[in-house]
Amino acid sequence: MFGLFLIAATFIIPFDADASSHREAPFIANDPLADNTDLYAFRSPDDPDYITIIANYIPFQLPNGGPNYYQFGEDVRYEIHIDNDVSTPGDDIIYRFTFKRDIEDPSTFFNIRLGQENLSTTYNIRKSTDGGETFQKILQYGQVPPYNIGPRSIGGPVGLAGNTYEELVNLAIRDTWTGEKVFCGPVDDPFFVDLGGIFDLGDAPRQNGAPRDGVSCYNVNTIALKIPISNLQKDGLDVSQADGILDSDFVIGVWASASRRKIRVLTHNPDNIATKGIENTQGQWVQISRIGMPLTNEAVIPVCDKxxxxxxxxxxxxxxxFNYFYNPELALYMDDDLFGPAVPALSPLRIQRNSLQGFDFGNGQDGL
Incomplete structure (x- = not known):
């Protein structure tokens, strides 16, 4: 979770967003539909009375990955959590998203044909303002726009015909009953991050050659909320009522998660076409992915605890x-007394010794 000043300048991203969390843990790497990749929260640049929160899921989507492409999971509970009151433990506001897919034309293998879309996805949003004790439905049957498959499928007479893809995206932006704007759907992954270099024992920046964007031309699925600041402030106050930028009553924490049911049952009944290949889930919901500060689980937590x-x-x-944060692994490669030479790309970040009038920042030293 990270803190966010609601009353900052035009907008603020309250962390150094230089990497994200794609496939960051062994279990979630095998479950991409529930994989949190990024989380953003900032003052809306088009309206300073709003905060925009964006939670991305499902990494490394090939835009041409048909015929099924990539949809939010029907049996995944996607949530955005907000803590706006330091005097009470836990979440104060939760937005819960659930998705449903429909097959409109079972006679074809194409995703879009003759005005119909297979795996067409809708969603509902439920909101809690009491820490998850109760939820109120604030949007029903929101529409996820289709994948931008190509001109024949989107605008052609044998496809959806009649709308450009930009128009379909704009039609998918909805207003909730409680004042939020929301969009759910596929977007280009916005990061530039040299994943290949980073995970080649920290060869970033690369010693030989230019950095390469490891997520270039890949998509993610995004959940984007534009929320009035008065909806997020614990007493419903407007931002104009804040007592300066450090007013603690106008600070929130934000994190996102994904959960699945505890039990998954695969039904195989070749004699009954209605149940052939059906998946059923039941039991309590179990959180299997979360993100607040990107990179934490990817590059701070070791594989045994991810x-x-x-x-x-x-x-x-x-x-x-806590020790992983006090003594992060990457810091070992910034100290020449230990493993610094093993990762030459980090040489510009070598720990300074005897700086600031003799304070030693070496590993294991007291420093300041």
Whole structure:
């Protein structure tokens, strides 16, 4: 979870967003539909009375990955969590998204044909303002726009015909009953991050050659909310009532998660076409992915604890993990007394010794 000043300048991203969390843990790497990739929160540049929160899921989507492309999971609960009151433990506001797919033309393998879309996806939003005790439905049958398959499928007479893709996206922006604007759908992954170099033992910036954008030309599925600041402020106050930029009553924390049912049953009944190949889920919901500060689980938590970390909340952190933050692995490669030469790309970040009038910032030293 990260803090956000609602009353900052035009907009603010309250973390150094230089990497994101794609396939960051062994378990979630096998479950891309529930994989949080990025989280953004900032003052809306088009309207400073609003905060925009964007949670991305489903990494490394090939735009030409037909015929089924990529949809939000029907059996995944996607949530955006907000803490706006430091005096009370846990979340204060939760937005819960659930999705449903429909097959409009079962006679074809094409995703779009003759004005119909297969795996057409709609969603409902439920909102809690009491920490998850109760939920109110604030939007029903929101529409996820189709994948931008190509000109024949989107605008051609044998496809959807009649709308450009930009028009379809704009039609998918909806207003909730409680004042939020929302969009859910496929978008270009906005990061530039040299994943190949980073995971080649920290060859970033690359010692030989220019950096390469590891997510270039890949898509993600986004959940975007534009929320009035008065909806987020714990007493419903307008931003003009804030007592300066550090007014603690106008600070929120934001994180996002994905959960699945505990039990999954695959039905195989070749004699009954109605149940052939049907998947059923039941039981309690179990959180299997989360993100607040990008890169935390990807490059701070070691592989032995990554799945466990994804199952926790910001309010139930395991103190055993604190040492990973106090002594992060990457810091070892910034100290020439230890493993610095193993990662030459980090040489510009070498720990300074005897700087600031003799303070030693070497590994294991007291520093300041």
């Amino acid at each position: 799945d466990y970390w994804n199952a926790l909340t910001p309010y139930s952190e395991d103190p055993a993990h």
